[in-house]
Amino acid sequence: MITKIDIPNFGLYKNYIWDKSIGREEIFGKLNIIYGRNYSGKTTLSRIFKCIEDQSLHKNYDTGSFNITLSGEAKLSSQDFNTDFIFRVYNSDFVRENLSWLHNEDGSIKPFTIIGAKNVELERKLEEIKQKLGSEDERQGLLFSIYEKEGELNEVASNHLKKHGDLETKLRSRANDRIKVTPYLFVPTKSKKTYSISDIKSEIESIKDNLSEFLLVEAESESLKSILGDKPLINIELLKEFRPNFSQHYESVEKIVSKSIKPSVAIRDLIEDNLLQEWVRQGIEKHKGIRETCAFCGANLSPAIWEKLDEHFSKESEDLRAEIIRTIGLLESAKTKLGEFVHLKKEEFYSSLHEEYDRVNQQWNSAMEGYRYSLDQLILGLNSRKDDIFKTIQLDNIEDHSESIFNVIKEFNKLIESNNDKSTSLELDQETARTSLRKYDIAQYLIDIEYENLIAEIKQEEEKVKRIDTFITPLKTEIEILLAEKDSLESQAKNESRGAELVNEHLSHFFGHNTLRLVAFDEEEGVRFKIQREGIDANNLSEGECSLISFCYFIAKIQDELEDEIKQNKLIIYIDDPMSSLDSNHIFFMFSLIEAVIARPEKYAQLFISTHNLDFLKYLRSLTRPRGKKNDIKHLLIERKSNDCTILRLAPTYLKNYVTEFNYLFEQIYTCSGAAENSISHDYQYNFGNNMRKFLEAYLFYKYPSHNITNDQRIRKYFNNDTVTVTLINRITNEYSHLKDNFDRSLVPLDIAEIRKISELVLNRIKSDDPDQFDALLESIGIQRTALANQGN
Template sequence: MITKIDVTHFGLFKNYTWDTALANETFKKINIIYGRNYSGKTTMSRMFKCVEDTIMHKDYDTCQFRLTLTGGQSITNSNLADFAQHHKIRVYNTDFVKENLGWLHREDGTIKPFTILGAANIELEKQIEEIIEKLGSIEESKGLIFELTDEEEELAKLRKKNNDKGNDLEDKLRKRAADHIKVTDTLFIATTAKKTYTIADIKSEITAIGDKTNDHLLDTDTVEMLLKLLKEASMEDINPLPVNNPRFAEYSQECQKILEQKITPSKPITELINDSILQEWVRQGIDKHRDKRTTCGFCGAGLKDDLWGKLDQHFSKESEDLRKKIKNKIDELEVAKKELSSFLSLKRDQFYGTLQVDFDGALKQWDVASGVYMKNIEILITELKAREKDIFKTRELPELTDASSSLVNAIKAFNDALAAHNRKTSSLFKDQENARKKLRLAHIAQFVIDIDYKNELDAIETEDNRLNLMGGVVKSKREEIGRLQSDKRQLEAQANDESKGAELVNQHLMHYFGHNELKLVAEGEQPNIKFSIHRDAAPANNLSEGECSLISFCYFMAKIEDELKDETESDKLIIYIDDPISSLDSNHIFFMFSLIENVIAKPKKYCQLFISTHNMEFLKYVKKLTGVKNNSKTVGHFMIERRNQSSSFLIPAPLYMKNYITEFNYLFDQIYQCSLGDREFNNNNIQYGFGNNMRKFLEAYTFYRYPTQNMSFDQRLLKYFENDGVTYTLVSRIINEYSHMEDQFDRGMQPIDMDEIIKVSDAVITRIRTTDPDQFDALLDSVNRTAD
């Protein structure tokens, strides 16, 4: 299916970008497009007709547009024939009628009968003569064939000159991509997703750089930093350090209690009390002599029997318990020292180079804090040993700084560096790809500057435009010659198809439109059968515009019905019906809807359907087609509007147009937009239909209020504004001078004054708001607006 359309320029469409105008919308299976007359509906249908004909329309041969298909394929004005690989398209519009049913009108406007109805639906005899004259020959020095010879020679010279310039620049880009970027690992490395670097890649990145070449250039420091990042290899993750609160405060309090604990011997020995060294010497001697010797190991004197009793009274159980407590605490502090010494096993080279500075900072914090902590533990041990040697004397700890919080902060700094390291491990590949891309774009930016790429490209583009212009002329002429020659060969073979086509058109005319009096009549014998249109068994020389529309549309639908019978191809068929309603009454509009419903919509064998219209009544019926109602997933609603009388835009249809089916709501919204003035009045196209819009709206609105049969529209208008003569006068002038031009032709040649439009529309809106507040609120709600 066709999903989007972008237009550089094509008739009324200029610089139209789908994603800007329609955001996340796409064309659906069924697409309903509303647009007023001259808004650009037929222009849009001609883009699709170019795709059907695989050649640009003669009035738009240098225009540019792009159709995006499901799957992302693109069809542009330069590869129209590629569309046939995916789908086939059939377009009904005014060009179709002129091309296939040109027999309906004479140049002076009178109607002439059918002479032949064929696959191309033109007069065969006249076409053959026109083809021969149009083709001409080289020998006669006239016609398309002769013109093509000269134009092809000129095109060949222009193409060679343009190719030389383009090839030179292409070679520069190709060599830079293949001989430098592709083989420089700091600029590009092959991956499974991107295995090589080509000229297409350098072109794409030049486009991405655009005019901002200087923004992509890098200073020396930045280049060195990026190169350093590219050299880094992936490293293993590092487990975070445990954050346990150090126990120094607890150690300090416990040691202080030990040092302050008082011990009194039951019978102290004075010499030992006064000499702590002697006392320690004696305490150690007890362990070496009791139950082991009878003489002194130092002097050899005998040991008296009462000696042990005296010493036991001096060295009591209480003092020994304290001594044991001191020893245990010293052992505990020694363990704490050992654990602190072995706590940190991290090495600088475990970290990425860019994170080693963070490691150095954390290590400096750790060294300072652990040094203080270790020194304080040593002081505690020293004080405990001193008390152990002089067990009976209490001691006081010196004032110490607790480095616990500094230790914790150092550990947290290490963990922050570890977390950054681990994150870098997971993101290193992406970081290096980004670094490589920055270096590559900087390289390309400098390259673009060095070769003066922009000016070179501008020169080539100038030559391209000349080549495209000339190429379009030659291509169009060549294809026209081929088409004319093919038509000439096939005309005689189409007689049987003509007969069947005529029969199918007659069936549609009789079945759907009740036109028993109009039919195609065969004349002559095969292979020279011709058909003429008859009314009541006589040639019909004066067909009305409505009858011409019916016959033309029946012919198109007959072709479509025939193509839909091919079940192998029908699901590829895209149908575009552009504004088929012209001078038809309500019954015929309904029957035309019925024809679309029964031939196309109901069987559901087509691929995609587009219907555009300016007729609100027909729009009402279209919303009832099979597959349309309450089916937002497969139905798209759009509007074509013309802005500033210069450009057409395809936009989402307003909600009221999707949800309502009366023209009354639409006319109210047009007038309400005008009444907003500078706040919203940015669509100058409204002014050209303002008089008609205002007249049609007030005719309906005043009739609802005063449904008296013998009251004219002017009388109803006067009654509605009976207390506001100024507004009545302004409104009357607008709806008479700008909707009926019989007596005001010179006035119709001038646009309505904008201030006058705003003033009149505001007066009407204010009147409705005042007299019918409920009706006014309901109208606002119906067009999805709120009162200001």
């Protein structure tokens, strides 16, 4: 709890130090009762507590400073409001801020929305929310901003939707009117019965990044279409893989043409003339054993000629010739057989392999031609030797195409295997071909409709939508939060009936106001309340009625905290001057409310109550003291000093015990008399004239209650028309109390000796005239008569 407070500068408080004014050993009690006259500084002190409650300096004291010491030496200050204690302050600021509806200039009252946990602050928040929200009709606030943005969004979204829809229409038309009805693009199957826009979209996703990759030239397109026309073919038998033995042929021919033979008796002319020799040899074949004369010249063919020719054309040469002819026949046969080896036809292969067939077949023809050419070279060498049988020949190097022949045969077999395999994969190949043709068709269509540009335009519109939506989303969130907060606040307003009931209960139970009640009304904006008197809207509430309602409102507002066992142990309550034009009954009931709701159940950590009303102060003496802490109650006095500064000090004994202003004034005069041990301070010196006037007016009125005499006459009568005494007293009570016509007097303080003299004159007169009352007055301010007598001696 709070133990001490220092106030360097806050309103009326200047350089106030607790230890100096009250004492180092003194601290605030759990219950603190503070008395002070109006404008002495009570509300200013409560505003320091309100700064802690609001966690900010009061608007009128934004440069103010204070330091509060808590138990355990913890600190609070004008720069540090952090604490676990819960501060709740009732003062004029609370009434003004929370119950501004109490008065209007025309005397009527405003309906209000808040009771209990709500107040005018809640209405202010509701109004702030409404201002922020605004409306479309008023063309302001968040609702209008989002209305404008949503209009813009609708327009942009409409453009986006139209462009997107146009593209959807194009794709749907292509899927339904072209692809779905074109057999080489799509054929229904058990697993895929139709082709839709979702299918074309899926395939667009797979090709859109590189359309050119899926485009086909006419030949490629026709080739794929031909695959779709293929029927299952009979498997082709593999070719026998062999490698021609050209090297063997070469060796055989080389041996023949390089064999050396000679005639038995050579005929020189024939040896030297190869053509003549061949001519003669051919003539022998046409004449020997056939004619006796030469068919060319008619000469007789004598046995001697035949003998001569036989000696030239020997058996060895003829055998060689026969070998050459036989070998040429073998080579010619090899050429023929090679040409007949590959009997494959293009039509035996699937169309997808026709191109490969053409390639391999071309290789075969090339290899076969090369091989045949090499055989022809061998044949040419044999013929040359045959034509000049006695002349040996050296064969040139001839290319061997045997390996090429072998490799091409293997290529044909691979082709055959692929072809045979296609008989089992034909359906898949045709579907692959159809897919390629379909993607080609789609790719070409996307190019034709400028798909990329359409997508870019749609993307651009989409980005516009996102940008606007990015602006709208937090706006919607803020509006939703505000609407939720508005609903919550209005919902709280609807639940305020209990708070209103509490106020009515307090008014009825503690103040007897059964006719003055709060009545709830359902309105479009929520539940609102009016004050009614006997069922009629109450106008021109008296100041006292406003005080009653305000304080009942405060109690209802903190009701939840008072009932919360955890919070009530942290609750520091400051009630500043709840009295305002209340009669004695109302004063007692105000005390009863504090006693019953706060003090008796001790639902607080620390309680401060300040007042200017001495009757109320008298009742406060009866408040239930904190349990278990006999002396944990402090009586304090707030005084405004002559230098227009305020101090807080311990209340004098009489104020704690008797609590009347009359006792207070007597104590002031007694302190100024010579009977007091302490010297007179400037504060007493400054206020002496006013204090003396008020004391004598009160004392002499009860002494002489007749209304037919003036106060000056009462003074003269009481002091037996003692001219000196009456003159001194009148001078004090008139010139130093009423400064309007004696302003110069205010600039010169009374002499201390003069103050003491006048005080003693008054006190001695009372003592001699009414010693019983004088003793009672002394006792009320804590002075014993014997002590006074001793001092007088």
